[in-house]
Structure formats: C-alpha cells, structure tokens
Amino acid sequence: MKTIKNILLMLSLLFVVTGCEGQIKNAKKETVKVYGNCGMCKKTIEKAANEKGVVKADWDIDSNMLTMTYDSAKTNPDAILKKVAYAGYDSDKFRAPDEAYDALHGCCQYDRPVKNTAKAESHDAHKGHDMAVSETKDVQGGLMDKVIASYFAVKDALVKSNGTAVATAAVELTKAIAAVPMDKMTKEQHTIWMKVLPAVKEDAEHIADTKDVKHQREHFTTLSANIYQVLKTFKTNEAVYYQKCPMFNDGKGANWLSKDKDIKNPYYGSAMLTCGSTVETLK
Template identity: 35%
Template sequence: MKKIINNIKGNYKLVIAVLVIGVLLGLVFSGSSDKTMTPSNGIEGHNHESEDPTTWTCSMHPQIKQDKPGKCPICAMELIPLTTMQSSGDDVDPNELVMSESAAKLADIQTMKVQFGVPEKSVRLQGKIHADERNISELTARFGGRIEKLFVNFTGQTVRKGEKLATIYSPDLVTAQRELLEAISFKSSRPSLYQASKGKLKLWSLTDKQIEAIEIKGEPMLYFDVLSPISGTVTMRHVAVGEYIKEGTKLFEVVDLSNLWVMLDAYESDLPWIKMNDKVEFTVQALPGKNYVANVTFIDPFIDAKTRVAKVRAEVSNTNQLLKPEMFVNGSVKSEIGKGLNKLLIPKSAILWTGKRAVVYVKVPNRETPSFLYREIVLGPEAGSFFVVAEGLKENEEIAINGVFKIDAASQLIGLPSMMNPSGGAGSTPHDMSKMDMGASIKSKTLKGDSKSVDEKFKSQLTSVYKAYLNMKDGFIDSDADKVKKTARVVKEDLNKVDMALLKGDSHMLWMKELPTLKKSIGEILKFDNIKKQREAFVTFNQVFYNAIKAFGLNKVTTYYQFCPMANDNKGAYWFSNSEEIKNPYYGEDMIGCGEVKETIK
C-alpha cells in the first residue's frame, strides 16, 4: 500500500489529467442522456410545452381556438399557433396582423398601391322633357268684343307666325277708329290730338299698316284678326265662337316646340360633380335605341324642400318634333369637375365604414408573410367606384382592396385595433366562441353572392316568389291598394310553396330565420286596405327579401335593387325591379322618378 501511494505521488500530474478528462466526459454523456431520456425509461424529462402553453387557431376562422394542433372544424385547414398571427420582434409594430400565405390566398386578399389620378364620376339622373319657357306666347284680348270666327278649333294645332287665330268684333275699337278719322281733319292744327288717337289704337295691338289702311279707307274696320306672334303649337284654347270677351281675357297659348328643355333631378350628393356646359347623354323610353346629347345650361340655385333635389337643365333641338313635353328621360353626366387635378384615389371595396370613421388596412412592406396595419383615413368626395383620400394615406402605400372584412374580423378576435374596436383589446375567449352562432359565418359568405351550392329547385321556387313580387310592386307604383292585396296573395301562395327541405345545414337555418318576417310582412300587406299602411309593411319585406336573394340567388334573372331616400318618412327604403328605369312604388305618380339603382344582382 505504501508503495502504491509512493507511485501516485511520483505520477501526480498523470492522475490529475485523468481526473479532468473523466469530469469532461461525464458532462458530455450527462447532457446527451438529458436529451434522449424520457419518463418511460425512469428518468424525468423536461416538458417545455407545459411551461409555454400555445393556443392554436385557424387563420381563416380566428374564432376557433384550441389548446393543441389539429384541423379547423369549419374549413379543415391546419391550425396554426395564435402567436404567428401577431407581430413580434423589436423592429415591427405590435399591432400588425400577420397572415400565412395560404390563409391570404384562401381569403382572396388582394392589394393595390395607392396612386394619384383624376377623379371622375358618371352621375345618373332622371327627369322629364319640358317646353322652353322662353318660347311660350300667351295671347290675351287687348279690347272687349265678340268672337266672330275661330281659325283654331282644337289644341295641338300647328300655326305659323302671323297666321289668323280668330276674328273679333269690338264696338270699342270701332269708336276709337272714328275718333282717329275725326282727328285727321285737325292733323295740321292740333297734331297732338291726332297722335293721341293713333296711339290709342297702337295700344290695342293695331299695326301701323292697319292704321294707315283705316285712314286711306276713311271708314272704320268692323272686324279685327288675332294673329299668332310665333310659329308653334296651340296648347290652350280658352274661347269659342260667339263668346263675349273682356279686355285681358285669355285667348290662346302658343308654344314653339322646335327647342325643348330637359329638366333632370339631381340629388344633393350629385351637385358637386355637375357644372355648367357639362355634356348630358340621355335616352327616352318612347324612342328606344336613340341617344341624345345636350349641354348643361342651368343649375337650380335652390333645393326643393319636398323632393330634396335640384333641377339641372339642358337644351335640345327638336326640329323633327319627335320629343314631346312630359316624356320621361334617363340621363347621365360624365363629370369633368376634376379635370386637371391629381388626387389620391382608392376603390370603395378597400374601405370599411363605421359611421363617422373610414378604415383601411395597409400592407406592411418587407415582410416574409402578408402583414397588415389598421389605419383610419379622411375621405374626400366620391368619384364613381373610387373615393378621393383627403388624409391618412401616401402615394405608393399598399392597401387591401378585397377580403378587407376578413382581415378586420381576424384583428378584432385577437385583440388588435379593428373597425369596431379602434383602441384594440382582448379578443374573444374560446369559451365565448363556443357560444357564437356558427351560422353567422356561413350567412356572411352567402350574402356576398356565394349561391352556387344552393339547390337549383329551391332557386326556381324563390324565383317564382320574385316574379309574383314584381306584380305586387306594380300595384304599389299604381297606388292601387286592391291590386296590391290581389297580387300579395299570389306572393304568399308562392312563398308557402318554397320547400326548405331542399336546403341543408346553415343555409336551412338562414331561410328559417328570414321566412317568418317575410310571411309576417305579406300578412300585414293583406291585412290593410290603406296603401300607406301597405307600404310600411312593404319596406320590411324588401329588407328581408334582399337577404334571401343575396344568400340563395335567382334562376336566370337579373334584378335591380333600387333606393329612394325620401321614402319611409325620409329614412329611405328599397325595392326590386326588373328594369333599371326608376318607378318609385312608395310615391307612385307623385314622385315616380325619385330613386336610383344601388345594386345589380345577376
């Protein structure tokens, strides 16, 4: 033993080196065993997942939240960690919404760069043909007498300038002529008396030629002709043969129809886009296939208190007499108000409205995956399918123009700033999401026109309801309560024939939700005999019927969803039409042309 100790002392450097190598090898093998050993082989492992739990969600349906990976129960996409939908790192905004490439593609997210452009807008206007007020002549009697002859026997007769309209016998005029003949003898001695007698006849519309003929003849003329002052059409005849008239009595109205006025109704929102000399293109229903062009010559300085429109006037030549006063016209003005101006323009589809605020989502540059930031902007005037941006965006910034609502929904559910929650905040919890109506997402999708999956037989049945509805709408246009009730019965019958068993899942639930309101509205229309009460129920029916048509579609039908801001006590109301022409069912003939096409549904 003593010998061994002596040997160790002699080789202490070797012993120390062996011990160091042993410690290092122990550390290496110990680290390896930590990585490979699991609780199943008797060694307790290190569970990172338990220390940092991850919530998994769907990039397309953020309301889905689970504590483990899997597939989305709605769209079957692979769930992703919730943290990957939010920005991270020191160089990014914490309010960024990050989407995967697949999620952006499935949501059909489209973007564009904001650019300067010239604001343009085509303003659609309705109106009527009117006579040119400057070409209207009202003929009145300058002296009393009796109508001896009439050369115009009916209204609508065409006359030329200077043509005889009537012959009048006037005792007063005979007396005035005799005074003139007596004054002729005093022409040299009392010229003022002569001039006064002559002036009296001139005041009664006798010409110098007629007065000279009286002087030459030396006898008074018993009958005098009423001559037309212009060439045109007799639109009013107020007298008959043998009728006694007094001074100032209306005799005839003659209108020159060779030039006419086109009087168009412009809403307040349209007026900023219309200016003098703008070109107006219009058509007349009575003359299909014929287009007219005129220029704006007058814009009414006042807004009508009842209709809330201003009159815009254009003048058109009518030498062939095809256009008639009171004809309805549909016109459009291509505004050039922005000519020569460059403004930032963005499409309407990029904007989310919250009443007072307008919101867009700006794409963050230099990101590997699509990232968006919520931004509030200030809008200028509407320019067709675009809006002018007054504040909030710069040229070449990239914004989302399609799928914007889906981006906003995702932002709201994970607590980022959104349209309804601009300050941000915690999103809905998994427990809250379990209580949500899952049909809402399906409804949102179908209301955007995704009706391809709807049974064709159901579409045909809904189309039958729509065709019956058009007849009922015509009853409202005619303000005929009995016709409305008669046609409403057909709508009710066709509505009862719609087989909801043809719909499945969420579509079935959506129809069940809308059907009671449709039936209730039709029931109220059938209940009332008063057209005003019927129209109140018609307002509700149209709102719900729109949801159904957008959700399920119609069979080979194009319909026009139209709007009148004056209807429903100035709250505005909608209706459907099979034509772009405006025929207002809420006012009938009183305001037949009040309204505009809001949407075309094919």
C-alpha cells in the first residue's frame, strides 16, 4: 500500500513537471513584412519562425506579411526575424546572409529589397582545384602514367570528402589498371606489378562501388601502400611525396602519395586538412 502511495506521489510530481506545455503564454501579436515569393517560401519562413509553445507564425503570400504570435517573456520579434533571415528571407530590419539567400530554391529567390551595390568579392576559393588532376609525365616511359594520374584524382577527391567524385575517379583508375601494358615491363617491374595487381584492382573496384567516403578511405590505405610499392620500382621523373597521417585507422596511421609537398590529408579531408607529414620523397 505504501509503495502504491509512493508511486502515485512520484507520478503526480512528474505531471507537474511535464504538464506545463500547451498554449502560448504572455502572448503578443505583431505583423511585419517579410519578403518572399511562393508557397515553398511560406513553408520555410514559418518553419524558421515557429517554436513549439513559444512562437506561432503565419506568412501571407499575397501581402508578404508575417504575423507572429509569441511569448513575450521568452522571445521578441527581432529574434524571430533573425531566424527567418538566417533561413534566407529579408525583412526591413534584417537582411539575410547572401549564402542563405543563394541557397534558396530557384523559385524562392525573391526580389531582394536592398541589393548589393558593392562589387561582390569573387569566390576564388575553388580556383586551382581543377588543375589538381595530375599532369604526371614520363613515369618510366609512361607505363604507369594513367594509373598514377587517376590515383591522384582519387586522392584529390578524398581530400574534398566528395564520395561521388571519388567513385568516378576510381572508375577511371580501374580502367587504367586494366590497361597497363605489362609486356613493356622489365622482369623486376613485372614481378612487383603481378604481386600487387590483385589487391590494387580490388581496392580500386571497391572504391568505385561505393559513395561512402569512410569505406573508400579504408580501401585507400592499402591502395596507397601498394601504389607506393609500384612507384618504388617504376621510378618517377617528377618528385612524388609519400605522406603519412598518424591518426587514421585508430591511431595506427595511414599513408598516401602526393605531388604536392604541402600536406592535404585525404583521410580526414577538411577536418584535419594539414594533419600529417612527408615520410619519403620518391624521384
């Protein structure tokens, strides 16, 4: 009996705690203009403004007016309009960040009330990425030319953590591997190539088969180790750097090859872009 009483006591306590939700308290209403176009805008604006039990927002497509009912003890119109602006929509008080506006769907890109008059700074962050795909020349008479080039393409895509691009580059790599002219190799080269070929092929195929960067990186560890073996025997005219990330693979570390001396870590990408060091320079 006592236990039941206790349980009832606990339950009633819990109700006091959880029973506080429902209608908006200290409700105030305000209507302001928020610029937008369409039904999709309405959805985005209201979603950004709404907060359960605190804010209820309604945006009218025709008049572009946003009616906010809010708990004046917990928030204010400025805070709500900021959230709307972060989602890409201008009001007369706040102008959305350009990147938020640019990210809106095409049909939502309304005519902004205040334009950018200053010359927009060009985003040259991407400049130079396309050149990254290797122009490696004359790797032992070009025997490994294509393999190395497509290996670097895979590596560069991994640096960007772009699983789709990695897969695409790996398809090229599998083709390049299949096309290596074995008849032109020296005996020593042939031996090495035959030794690593099954593994290299398998890794390249696995990388091509998935868009999961994590999985791709796992195969990239062994792929890199084998390509390194290949490069040792086939020699390169241009310097290739053998680089190491000490953290990957639960701290066991993993290596990769690069044409650049500067570290651009394919195992973590931007998360740890410059993590790692060059362990050997192949020439």
